[in-house]
Amino acid sequence: MTLPPFVWLISWLLLSAPFVYIIGRIDVITGRRRGLARWLGLLCLAVAWWAFGRALTAFYTAGAPQLVTQATWTLGVITMRFDGLSLLLAALVLTLTTVILIYSGPYIGHSEGAKSTTPCC
């Protein structure tokens, strides 16, 4: 089964998040501050940006004439459509998440909450 790029994008973010979380927890529990979770988080986001780029290319390739297009993916009763609204939201959330992840390293690292929770996207 061929998955559209936007499904890869969503799946990747959801599947990678627990790994980043666990790595971060291990660092906290063992007392090591290697910042591995942060780097892994950035790597995950880099891959997500690549998937977003592919989704964007598919969106504009398909919809160039009329600018209204929808990539639809259906699995059973699950229907997903990537349209202009999805594109806007995806671009905004990826941009801000990337910026915040870079920013949060020193900020979160010094806070009390980091002992009980782990920074993760």
Place this chain on the structure above:
Amino acid sequence: MVCGAIIGLGSAGDLFNLWLWFEAMAFASYPLVVFYTHDRLALEAGIKYLVQSAAGSVFILLGIALVLLSAGTLDVLGVRQALAAAPVEPVLWLTAGALFVVGFGVKIALVPLHTWLPDAHAQAPSGISAILSAVVIEAGLIALLRALSALAGAAVSWGALLIGFGLFNMLAGNLLALRQQQVKRLLAFSSIGHVGYMIVGLGVALTVGTAAGAQAGFFHLLSHGLMKGLAFLAAGALMFGLQHSLGQAGAGAGHQPLMVDDLSGAARRYPLVALVLSLAVLGLGGLPPLVGFMSKWQILVAGAQTRDVGILIVLIVAALCSVLSLGYYAPLVNRMYRREPGALVAKGRAIPAAMLAPLVVLALAVVILGVLPFLAGWLTIPAAADLLAAFAP
């Protein structure tokens, strides 16, 4: 995880999956609100957020049940086709729509469903506040539009409803922000006002069916995300320099709020952070040539083009609210630049470059998109076209 859930939410093609993604977003964002687990106020904010989100979720489920009962399907396009094939009682659709508005309205912080927002945004770490304010609210708005688009065939003007809520949000958000002395609470209340501008633009588009209003509304959604993200991150950087580094956020004490008075003379110690915070709040206040001015201007122009008296009155209120907002944004800038540094600022420590680089990137975006707003067209034009297509009769 929040990131994935939000993109999933934006791509949901049927109402039940929309609800599932919405819940996933709430589930993933709750631990972020209560990040400071030692802080009683953070826990209180988290509980408030959780309870109100859960209550909103029940309303959405009831709305979905009503739609399923009458249309026999939950696919957004399928519901519209079913409605066209066999019209049902308008009151049923109106009830379902009202349940969606209330349910999603909690997350969007529609007045009077906004009470969780100032606490949650003020108590979370600044990076999380930025996500909550700049993305989660907007995701709720997209979810509401998706849900209402399924009911677009009903003889109800959802656009007028959005304009009405927008008016209340602008008034309440700006008036409440005027009284705030905590920087992050002030920014949180201003988010409530900015949601008002967004839904007024989108409401105008749905009322008269023109793309200009939708593009303006989405451009404001984008610009608010960038400006509010920048404002929260800059406020967080100052908190880091003034408080975190001084060790005042010790265990059990919770994190100390950043007060407006704490910013006195901050521009001398932290010139870059003061500059970007000023750009963010002045942009939020709608001063040219920043992106906030351009997006508000586009909303006003799109509304004025309708020549509808009711819409024109709303626009006048919007313009006045924008002026009013300078009443709480300008003092922030004034304190940073025109006062002598206070004791806290004088003892403040350096802010790492890793925190400053993202601020510069967002500040550049705020300025560049203000001068060259067409650069956002690749996002706002398709979004507006798809919104109008979804609500087309």
